[in-house]
Amino acid sequence: MKLKIAVLAGDGIGPEVTHEATNILRAVAEFGGHEFTFVEGLIGGVAITATGGPLPQETIDTALAADAVLLGAVGDSKYGSLPPDKRPEAGLLQIRQILGGFANLRPSIAYPALANNSPLRPEITKGADILFVRELLGGLYFGIPRWWNRDTPVHCEEAINTMRYTKPEVERVAKVAFELASKRKKKVTSVDKANVLEVSQLWRAVVTEVAKSYPDVTLEHQLVDSMAMHLMNTPRSFDVVLTENLFGDILSDESGVITGSLGMLPSATIGGAVNLYEPVHGSAPDIAGTGKANPLGAILTAAMVLRHSAGLDAEADAVEKAVTTVLEAGHRTADIARNTDPAHAVVTTTQMGKLVLEALTQALDRSQSLHGV
Numbered sequence: 001m002k003l004k005i006a007v008l009a010g011d012g013i014g015p016e017v018t019h020e021a022t023n024i025l026r027a028v029a030e031f032g033g034h035e036f037t038f039v040e041g042l043i044g045g046v047a048i049t050a051t052g053g054p055l056p057q058e059t060i061d062t063a064l065a066a067d068a069v070l071l072g073a074v075g076d077s078k079y080g081s082l083p084p085d086k087r088p089e090a091g092l093l094q095i096r097q098i099l100g101g102f103a104n105l106r107p108s109i110a111y112p113a114l115a116n117n118s119p120l121r122p123e124i125t126k127g128a129d130i131l132f133v134r135e136l137l138g139g140l141y142f143g144i145p146r147w148w149n150r151d152t153p154v155h156c157e158e159a160i161n162t163m164r165y166t167k168p169e170v171e172r173v174a175k176v177a178f179e180l181a182s183k184r185k186k187k188v189t190s191v192d193k194a195n196v197l198e199v200s201q202l203w204r205a206v207v208t209e210v211a212k213s214y215p216d217v218t219l220e221h222q223l224v225d226s227m228a229m230h231l232m233n234t235p236r237s238f239d240v241v242l243t244e245n246l247f248g249d250i251l252s253d254e255s256g257v258i259t260g261s262l263g264m265l266p267s268a269t270i271g272g273a274v275n276l277y278e279p280v281h282g283s284a285p286d287i288a289g290t291g292k293a294n295p296l297g298a299i300l301t302a303a304m305v306l307r308h309s310a311g312l313d314a315e316a317d318a319v320e321k322a323v324t325t326v327l328e329a330g331h332r333t334a335d336i337a338r339n340t341d342p343a344h345a346v347v348t349t350t351q352m353g354k355l356v357l358e359a360l361t362q363a364l365d366r367s368q369s370l371h372g373v
Ligand SMILES: NC(=O)c1ccc[n+]([C@@H]2O[C@H](COP(=O)([O-])OP(=O)(O)OC[C@H]3O[C@@H](n4cnc5c(N)ncnc54)[C@H](O)[C@@H]3O)[C@@H](O)[C@H]2O)c1
Pocket: 013, 017, 072, 073, 074, 075, 076, 077, 089, 092, 262, 263, 264, 278, 279, 280, 281, 282, 283, 284, 285, 286, 287, 292, 293, 294, 295, 297, 335
């Protein structure tokens, strides 16, 4: 099959982890005789430096002409004092809006091999397998009005963001959550703040209505504050967790504790003109350029590209299995090296990428010989 992938590596560790993810995609293409092409584009701080803005028109054109967009991360403290609409992050929000995907899927799995890396006890995390469905185009991120009443945040006395949702916006993302839950453990936990916010009351009413079309799926509602606590206390009790934009941003990072590291979490955004794939983590300026970045979130994101944009489910499974194999063999980047066997040296970003590539190549070789190819 043919797949044109726009690669927007971005800032900080973005290019480091994206490089490992594209290596995996190239290997899958080579083995299967697929034609994957990669077209690079600028976004974030690197785009500001090169062109003056965080999302050049050329990048928009590249992304819209692609079958899938693979993004690393954006964010650079150099541009930290710019107003929100000029910062690197604005490029990310704009590309999300332009591509139009509204359902951001963020799986969070407790890998048995990483059970001792989580600050949570293994008996709490064991078997946890959560899929966050985060609404990505609404809420406080995009609501109008938004402003501050002077030129800079330092001098302003008042600032406004608006949390706004319409019924169709909630309906369409809720349907995605119920569809996915009906193929999993058949439970949706909808997160809101309906005890205080009108927007959340609308959210709850619409989700309850959508649930009626999925009688085999159980729906529960949780208020976001206690949800943050339940997530750490009983992660195994959740299946699909449906949230508005900001609540999903916060809770999905929190779920990195279940997996063992934020660097392990992938995501895929579906429902728009072109699917957008990005690891959940940011540009991690504290470790950029040190070889400490964990590429597994980006590699697992590549697996989501294979599943959701290429229809290559077996290959996606093979990439995920290769990650598990490498973890089970004891290999660790620094972020997942807590309580590990001291016999295993901590590996760098590149070494981890190579290890997954080797495990994947071996698995693909085996499956080819099994099928007599
Ligand atoms: N999708 C994105 O592009 C995205 C997502 C989140 C944050 N950001 C941006 O990134 C910048 C830094 O934000 P932050 O520090 O709050 O969040 P971050 O996700 O970049 O980092 C949080 C912590 O997790 C660690 N970490 C993150 N990814 C890791 C990985 N792959 N391997 C090992 N450790 C990893 C970092 O070292 C840091 O200690 C900000 O400018 C923010 O806006 C971008």
